[in-house]
Amino acid sequence: MATGTSNDSRPAVSLREQLREDRAVHYGSWLHPGFQVLAVHRFGRWSLERGGLVGRVGLIAFKAVNNIVIRNVYGTEISVDARIGRRVLIGHHQAVMIPRYCVVGDDTIIRHGVTIGYARTNAPPADVPRIGARVDIAPGVHLIGPIAIGDDTRIGPGSIVTTDVPAGSTVFAAPARIMRPPASPASPASPAPGR
Secondary structure (H helix, E strand, O other): OOOOHHHHOOOOOOHHHHHHHHHHHOOOOOOOHHHHHHHHHHHHHHHHHHOHHHHHHHHHHHHHHHHHHHHOOOOEEEOOOOEEOOOOEEOOOOOEEEOOOOEEOOOOEEOOOOEEEOOOOOOOHHHOOEEOOOOEEOOOOEEEOOOEEOOOOEEOOOOEEOOOEOOOOEEOOOOOOOOOOOOOOOOOOOOOOOO
């Protein structure tokens, strides 16, 4: 099963090329919030990897924009230490959480209300999900703990995933149940019908 780590073994792609691909996958729009979220993340990642004075100044700018706009306006948090693959689509940007050390594979789709996180506070870096390539993550999904989501997997709305998912799988939460209201007993104070 792929663990989403293939992003680390390829030659580096320029920031400009990553942004060009991200814009294309976000319907060619500079204004798409998902593109803007990824552009800020990519700039922060570029600054972190570049180092030196330029990298430090870039990280200061990243932190300001990330904290003021991306988190507070768009409601999305992606750690600069997360490794996001190429051509990732953030289709709906609200309430998306991607923590430190998380790996998201190429061509993955992430929708709103998605939490990718640790199973406990102060967890080691290895205790974070690793998401393969071409994974389709529906709204309201929670991927928790040291799990691997295989390539070409679909995860349905509202799913809570805490175990590894093999490549090519489809995961869905239990369907909703209709609960009938309890029958109300006849009130003793009410008059009988016909009186």
